[in-house]
Amino acid sequence: MSDQKFGLSLTNISGTPADELIRIALRAGFTAVSPSFSPHIDDVCREAISAGARLQSVHAPFGQAANMWSNDPELRRKAIDEVIPTVEAAARYCVPVVVCHTWIGFTNDPTPTLCGLENHERLVRRAEALGVRIAYENTEGEGTLFALMEHFKGCDTVGYCWDSGHELCYNRGTDLLERLGDRLLMTHINDNVGITNSDGSIYFTDDLHLLPFDGKVDWQRAAKRLSAAKMQEYINFELKLAGEGLAKELYSSLSVEEYVREAYKRAKRLADMI
Numbered sequence: 001m002s003d004q005k006f007g008l009s010l011t012n013i014s015g016t017p018a019d020e021l022i023r024i025a026l027r028a029g030f031t032a033v034s035p036s037f038s039p040h041i042d043d044v045c046r047e048a049i050s051a052g053a054r055l056q057s058v059h060a061p062f063g064q065a066a067n068m069w070s071n072d073p074e075l076r077r078k079a080i081d082e083v084i085p086t087v088e089a090a091a092r093y094c095v096p097v098v099v100c101h102t103w104i105g106f107t108n109d110p111t112p113t114l115c116g117l118e119n120h121e122r123l124v125r126r127a128e129a130l131g132v133r134i135a136y137e138n139t140e141g142e143g144t145l146f147a148l149m150e151h152f153k154g155c156d157t158v159g160y161c162w163d164s165g166h167e168l169c170y171n172r173g174t175d176l177l178e179r180l181g182d183r184l185l186m187t188h189i190n191d192n193v194g195i196t197n198s199d200g201s202i203y204f205t206d207d208l209h210l211l212p213f214d215g216k217v218d219w220q221r222a223a224k225r226l227s228a229a230k231m232q233e234y235i236n237f238e239l240k241l242a243g244e245g246l247a248k249e250l251y252s253s254l255s256v257e258e259y260v261r262e263a264y265k266r267a268k269r270l271a272d273m274i
Helices: 018-028 041-051 065-069 073-092 114-130 142-151 164-169 176-183 219-228 246-251 256-273
Strands: 005-009 032-034 057-059 097-101 133-137 158-163 184-188 234-237
Touching: 005 256, 018 041, 018 256, 032 057, 032 234, 041 073, 057 073, 065 073, 065 114, 073 097, 073 114, 097 158, 097 184, 114 133, 114 142, 133 142, 133 184, 142 158, 142 176, 158 164, 158 176, 164 184, 176 184, 176 219, 219 256, 234 256
Parallel strands: 005 032, 005 234, 057 097, 097 133, 133 158, 158 184, 184 234
Antiparallel strands: none
């Protein structure tokens, strides 16, 4: 797909100021960017627009994601109050998609609750009223993702964000694109080496966000699965320059500009396989 366009998530790529990183991404060949919500979201969105970048999505905070499902109404209120400002910010700048996690935590298996589904309904109704779509991302606890995708089946406001790295190291390689690819709204393309704990348990330290082809994701298979999923105007990459272990070994000698240029080369390589 030689005409495929690419986006870059702005989170985790060194401590480079957003305005500089946006321009680095554009020079490398990316044409869209996706910031994470922060107190500076308005400044970041304005910088992107000024630079000529497409704002593809905004990533919502997820520290309270588990409490969206709580039986405690006060915890549920705090959880939704964490996310709604992201939807409102996206609407201010005509950003079409907000990416949301459905769970956070590795020590217990999430059980979807009726009150949690009702809480997410409030979120989705607010997004719908503002012309924003919600893309639920696969993370740990995919049971809550499946519950939401089933609950909002047929709802155009709700779709799926595929994180290729999470699929390998959190979801144990389950083919989530086969199940949810027809509802794909957003991608977080990245790589890792899978689950490294000897007891087979999952943990955030395995979520390395390596460049594609530097880990153990089967990219030939991934490309085939992407080609069968809902077509994306932009394929977005969510990467991490700063890191320890393998990431440090691979990228510590690269400047931010060199790293982003290499990321674009990997993006083109993947697109050529689709």
